[in-house]
Amino acid sequence: MVAPATVTAVITGAAGCTVQPADGEGGGRSPVRIELPSGTPSAPRASGGGVGAQPGGPDGTPGGTPGGRPAGTPGAAERARVLWSRGDSGRDVRELQARLRQVAWLFHGPTGLYDEPTEKAVRGFQGRRGLPPTGRTDSATWRRLVAMTREPGTWELYLMGGQPADDPDPRCRSGRVLCISKSSRTLRWMIGGRTVTTLPVRFGSEYTPTREGVFRVYWKSRDHVSTLYDSPMPYAMFFSGGQAVHYSPDFAARGYGGTSHGCVNVRDERAIAALYEQVRDGDKVVVHW
Structure with a gap:
């Protein structure tokens, strides 16, 4: 049971989580630019069809040959x-x-x-x-x-989610757990060591980071609205102060082009609605790299 004073502080803190926007030639507006974290590996190069092949010259063709036509120039x-x-x-x-x-x-x-x-x-x-x-x-x-x-990096290839989940943290292998990986940007809902569902998620910025560690869901609020930013936080499951797992329409529209103020954003509304019905107060939350 949370004391009334604590509940007041918690609700006030919960309002501190909302969307923050990210900072060619082309067909219109400027594209979203993704800042890749240091050490992020490039996506594997595909074989066949020339995918990922790097050109030798400014026009994408290698140097010339004695026959007159540049080497590699296609017929x-x-x-x-x-x-x-x-x-x-x-x-x-x-x-x-x-x-x-x-x-x-x-x-x-x-x-x-x-x-x-x-x-x-x-x-x-x-x-x-x-x-x-x-x-x-x-x-x-x-x-x-x-x-x-x-060549695009991993986050560019999976801008809207869908990146394969990494192995669950050992702390997630027992009980009912929201197992949240910052490295693969995924949330696993696990029961008894078995993965029930996996969802793409995004996190807070470097200035408002999502806290890491082991927590518990202490409050669920289906139609929550941030009192500080007047922004919706549907299907909110609070686990650390004002930080919660919740649906984000901005994530659904823009992918990883934005961040939260520390919450774990989910882009699939139908999936998080189903997850919200399964998660109980007291279920474990593990946020890890």
Whole structure:
């Protein structure tokens, strides 16, 4: 039981958690820029189709040969070879989308699905480059895009979530636990050492960090609203002062382009609504790297 004075302090503190916004050529507004943490490994380079291949010259082609045509310059058949098109999915499509974001032709995702916005972005990029505006990513389009961009890091590939979860912390292997990993930006809901569900999450900024350690859910508030910032915190499950796990519409819209004031933001409203019904007061919360 929390003393009345403590409850008052807790509720006041809970209001201190809300969204903070993050600080080319292209088809419109400036893209979200992601500051990669020191030591973050690059995403693995995909094999086949030239994915991740680095060009030798400023136009994406290697140096010349005695035959007259520059070495590696594709013929008509190679230029027409389609690598990905609408309906395709996978890690390679994520990289395509991440590179399109770097040059401000795409503003959603990466999702890993070659959808209508991706097709439109590719068509726009092709038209600006003087390439046939098919909306399909062929070899010539890919080489030009690679020449203009850098290889995306892990956070860029999983900007909207979906990054594979790392192994659970040993403290999460017993009981009912919200096991939250800062390194993979995931929340595992675990019961008796078994993972029931996994959700992408984001955290506070370096100035308002999400606290690490072992905590307990001490208060649930389904339709909570921050009293300091007048911002909604639906499905809030408070575990440390004003810090809570809760749904964030901003995360759903912008991905990792923003941060909280210390809360653990969830982007999937349906998933956290289901999680909220399962979690009880007193359940353990482990926040770790």
